[in-house]
Amino acid sequence: MRALYTAATGMAAQELRVQVISNNIANMQTTGFKRQRAEFQDLMYENLRRVGSNTSAQGNKLPIGLDIGAGVKTVGTPRIMTQGNLLPTDGQLDVAIRGDGFFRILLPDNRTAYTRAGSFQMDDQGRLVTPEGYLVDPAITFPQNASNITINQQGEVSALLPGQTNSTVLGQIQLARFVNPAGLEAIGDNLYLETASSGAPQAGNPGDQTTGLGTLLQNQLEQANVNAVTEMSDLITAQRAYAMNAKVVTAADDMLQQTANMMR
Numbered sequence: 083m084r085a086l087y088t089a090a091t092g093m094a095a096q097e098l099r100v101q102v103i104s105n106n107i108a109n110m111q112t113t114g115f116k117r118q119r120a121e122f123q124d125l126m127y128e129n130l131r132r133v134g135s136n137t138s139a140q141g142n143k144l145p146i147g148l149d150i151g152a153g154v155k156t157v158g159t160p161r162i163m164t165q166g167n168l169l170p171t172d173g174q175l176d177v178a179i180r181g182d183g184f185f186r187i188l189l190p191d192n193r194t195a196y197t198r199a200g201s202f203q204m205d206d207q208g209r210l211v212t213p214e215g216y217l218v219d220p221a222i223t224f225p226q227n228a229s230n231i232t233i234n235q236q237g238e239v240s241a242l243l244p245g246q247t248n249s250t251v252l253g254q255i256q257l258a259r260f261v262n263p264a265g266l267e268a269i270g271d272n273l274y275l276e277t278a279s280s281g282a283p284q285a286g287n288p289g290d291q292t293t294g295l296g297t298l299l300q301n302q303l304e305q306a307n308v309n310a311v312t313e314m315s316d317l318i319t320a321q322r323a324y325a326m327n328a329k330v331v332t333a334a335d336d337m338l339q340q341t342a343n344m345m346r
Contacts, residue, residue: 084150085334091153092327095122098156099320106308107317114166114198114272115306117313118159125152163263166198166307168299174231175202175210178304181296183257183288186219187212187273194219196258196283198304199272210239210253214271222253235297237288257295258283 099120109115133147168178177200179185184196197212205211208224224231228241230249237255242248260266265279276283286293 083334083338084152086331088151088153089327089330089334091125091155093324093331095120095154095156096320096324096327100317100324102159103313103317103320107310107313110306110308110310112199112272112306113201114304115308116161116163116166116198117306117308118161119316120156121158121160122154123157125155127151160264161266161268162307164307166305168302169305170302172301173201173303174301175204175233176200176301176303177202177233177255178299178302179257179288179296180299181294183259183295184263184274184283186256186258186283186285188217188219188221189273190216193275194283195269195273195275196266197272197274200298201303212271216273218255220253220256222255224252228252233298233300235289235299237298254287255298256285257288258285259293259295260284 102118102120106117109117127149129147129149131144131148133145134143135147136142137144165180168180177185179198179200184198185200187195187197189195195216199212201213202210202218203213204224205215208226208228210218210222210224212218222239224241225243227244230242232240232249233255234240237257238251239253239255240249240251243250260276260283261281262279265277265281266274267277267280268274284293286295288295289297
């Protein structure tokens with residue numbers, strides 16, 4: 083019976099939706115995380131009576147058709163790139179982006195990755211790095227015993243060096259934005275890679291109006307844009323949809339059982 087397979091596609095779709103929701107909930111406290119949602123499309127139809135086809139030699143046409151659907155399929159899990167809440171911190175190297183843009187990160191294989199997580203650290207050479215030790219691009223190095231590190235809204239990094247009374251500019255944090263940020267490829271560690279769907283990165287300094295890049299806020303971190311109430315509501319909806327599809331499987335099985343009993 084076709085209903086068995088149709089309902090099975092619905093169960094598989096809702097199972098995947100629950101997996102997406104569970105990942106969102108698991109990353110509620112992940113800095114800079116962007117939630118995903120599952121999107122679905124209906125499968126192909128079997129046209130038993132095609133709408134608009136002739137019903138007589140005089141040119142009468144069917145005003146409606148007779149189509150039987152084959153179920154549902156998952157077409158994507160797009161990432162929602164809305165701004166997360168900004169949380170004040172005590173880390174002088176913690177930086178949040180207010181607005182559009184990504185930090186540029188240099189990977190060990192010389193590829194450039196992108197992130198919204200600005201929980202930066204200083205390595206043994208005084209370089210600005212991610213918690214995994216990946217270099218921020220362009221590189222910024224802090225001299226030994228540098229103090230009073232400041233990062234302004236335009237990404238200019240300054241510090242007070244030993245024996246000096248005025249701060250010295252040490253470097254410039256740059257951002258990059260994409261025409262389609264949802265097309266970036268997530269590779270874990272809060273990092274994304276450019277793809278053909280995301281478009282080429284448009285780099286510039288924070289606050290640059292010509293590129294539409296956001297500004298930076300020191301001593302703050304962007305939280306995940308996951309809303310617990312929304313995720314729980316979606317989870318309940320997915321559970322109920324799964325249960326209804328399972329009920330269809332049971333009903334179809336009962337109908338087949340009754341048909342089999344009639345054959346005895």
